[in-house]
Amino acid sequence: MSQLKLSPTLWTSQTVFIMAAIGSAVGLGNLWKFPYITGENGGGAFVLVYLLCIVLVGLPVLIAEITLGRAGEANPPQAMANLVKKTGANRLWVWLGFNGLLGGLLILSFYAVIAGWALAYFFDSLFGGFIDMDAQAAQDHFSSFIGSAWQLLFWHTVVMLLTVWIVIQGVRSGIERAINIMMPGLLVILLILLGYAASTGAFAESFEFLFRPDFSKLSANSVLIALGHAFFTLSLGFGTMMVYGSYLPKDYSIVKASIWIAVADTVIALIAGLVIFSIVFGNGLAAGSGPGLLFETLPIAFGQMMGGWFFGTLFFGMVVFAAISSSISMIEPAISWLEQNWNYSRRKAAWTLGGFTWFIGLGSVLSFNVWQDKTFFSDKTFFDSIDFLTSNMMLPLGGLFTAIFVGWVWTQSQRDQETGMPGNWSDSYQVIIKWIAPILVFIVFVNSLL
Numbered sequence: 001m002s003q004l005k006l007s008p009t010l011w012t013s014q015t016v017f018i019m020a021a022i023g024s025a026v027g028l029g030n031l032w033k034f035p036y037i038t039g040e041n042g043g044g045a046f047v048l049v050y051l052l053c054i055v056l057v058g059l060p061v062l063i064a065e066i067t068l069g070r071a072g073e074a075n076p077p078q079a080m081a082n083l084v085k086k087t088g089a090n091r092l093w094v095w096l097g098f099n100g101l102l103g104g105l106l107i108l109s110f111y112a113v114i115a116g117w118a119l120a121y122f123f124d125s126l127f128g129g130f131i132d133m134d135a136q137a138a139q140d141h142f143s144s145f146i147g148s149a150w151q152l153l154f155w156h157t158v159v160m161l162l163t164v165w166i167v168i169q170g171v172r173s174g175i176e177r178a179i180n181i182m183m184p185g186l187l188v189i190l191l192i193l194l195g196y197a198a199s200t201g202a203f204a205e206s207f208e209f210l211f212r213p214d215f216s217k218l219s220a221n222s223v224l225i226a227l228g229h230a231f232f233t234l235s236l237g238f239g240t241m242m243v244y245g246s247y248l249p250k251d252y253s254i255v256k257a258s259i260w261i262a263v264a265d266t267v268i269a270l271i272a273g274l275v276i277f278s279i280v281f282g283n284g285l286a287a288g289s290g291p292g293l294l295f296e297t298l299p300i301a302f303g304q305m306m307g308g309w310f311f312g313t314l315f316f317g318m319v320v321f322a323a324i325s326s327s328i329s330m331i332e333p334a335i336s337w338l339e340q341n342w343n344y345s346r347r348k349a350a351w352t353l354g355g356f357t358w359f360i361g362l363g364s365v366l367s368f369n370v371w372q373d374k375t376f377f378s379d380k381t382f383f384d385s386i387d388f389l390t391s392n393m394m395l396p397l398g399g400l401f402t403a404i405f406v407g408w409v410w411t412q413s414q415r416d417q418e419t420g421m422p423g424n425w426s427d428s429y430q431v432i433i434k435w436i437a438p439i440l441v442f443i444v445f446v447n448s449l450l
Contacts (some may be wrong), residue, residue: 046225
C-alpha cells in the first residue's frame with residue numbers, strides 16, 4: 001500500500017472522541033459479562049485483580065492502539081502501512097490492521113444477535129411481559145425466544161439496520177450524533193437505577209460483595225478470566241481504537257483521553273454490578289447465575305419487585321444503548337478501509353459490510369435452534385466457534401502485536417513524541433508496554449487455547 005492520508009474528517013472535540021471511545025468500550029461486556037463473571041468468581045477479590053489488570057494491560061494497550069491510529073492517519077491496514085514506511089519495519093505488520101478489520105466484523109456478526117435479545121427484552125418489558133413472572137416462566141420465555149429462529153433473525157436484522165443507518169450518516173452526523181444521545185442517556189438511566197438500588201435493603205450486601213475481597217474464593221483461573229476481560233472490555237485488538245485515533249487531532253492528549261476511557265468503562269461496569277446484584281440479592285436470587293443472569297434471572301426480579309415495569313424497561317433500554325454504541329464502532333474500521341482504499345462511498349461501504357456481517361450472523365442465529373446440535377470447530381456450535389476464534393485468538397494476537405510494535409519497533413522517543421507522554425511516566429510505560437503487557441496477553445492467549 002502506498003502512503004495514504006486520512007480524509008479530513010476529525011472529531012469536533014476531545015470530549016466527543018472520549019465519549020465515542022467509551023461508547024465503543026461500554027457494551028454487553030460491562031452490563032452482561034462483567035456482573036456474571038464477578039458473581040461466578042467470588043466478588044471483591046476478583047474485582048481487585050480485574051482493576052490491577054486494567055492498569056497493567058488494558059490501559060497500556062489502549063494508549064498504544066490509539067497512538068498507532070493517530071500516527072498512521074488512516075484505517076488500520078493503511079495506518080500500519082504508513083507506519084511501516086516511516087519506520088522501515090517489515091511489511092507483514094500490515095496484517096495487524098487486517099486482523100482488526102476482520103475480527104471486528106466477525107464479532108459484530110454474533111454481537112448483533114445478542115444485542116437483538118436485549119432489544120426484544122426491552123419491548124417485552126415495555127409492554128408488561130415480565131409482570132408477575134416467576135422463575136419457571138422466565139426460563140420458559142427465554143427458551144422459547146432463542147428457540148425461534150424467526151424471532152432471533154428479526155431482532156438481529158433490526159440491530160444491523162440500526163447500525164448501518166447510523167454509520168451511513170458519517171463520523172460527525174452519524175457516530176457523533178448517536179453517541180451524544182446514547183452515552184448521556186445510558187449514564188442517566190444507570191444513575192436512576194443506582195438510586196433505586198441504593199434504596200433497597202440489599203444495597204449494602206451488594207456493595208460488600210463487590211468491594212470486600214475474599215481471596216479464598218479466588219482461583220488461578222479467576223485471575224486469568226480477570227486478565228482476559230480487562231483486555232476485551234476496552235474494545236482492544238479489533239481496530240476500533242485505532243480508527244477512532246486516526247480521527248483525533250494532533251493537539252489532543254492521547255494519555256489523558258485513554259485514562260478517561262479506562263476509568264469510565266470500569267466505573268460503569270462497577271455501577272452496573274451494584275445495580276444488578278442489589279436487584280438479585282433483594283429478590284433472593286443467586287449471584288453466580290452465569291450467562292443467564294441478564295436474560296433469565298433479572299426478568300424474575302423485575303416481575304416481582306415494586307416498580308418492576310419501569311425499572312426493567314429502563315434497564316434493558318440502557319443495555320440496548322450500550323450494545324448499539326459498541327456495534328457502530330465494530331464496523332467503522334472496515335468502512336474506513338473501503339472508503340480510503342477502494343473509493344467506496346460511505347453508503348455503499350456500510351451496506352456492503354452490513355450485508356456481509358448480517359449474513360455471517362445467520363449462523364449464530366441458527367446456533368440456538370435449528371443448528372443447536374451441529375458442531376463446527378472443536379465440537380462447538382457456530383456461535384461458540386466464531387466467539388472462540390475472535391475472543392480467544394484474533395483479539396489477543398491483535399493486542400499482543402500492537403504492544404510489540406509500540407514497545408519494540410518504535411523507539412521510545414518516537415512514541416513519546418506522538419503520545420505527548422510526560423517524561424516521568426515514559427520509562428514506566430516503556431517497561432509495561434515492552435514486557436509486562438505482552439507477556440500477560442500472551443498468557444491469556446495460551447490459556448484460552450489450552
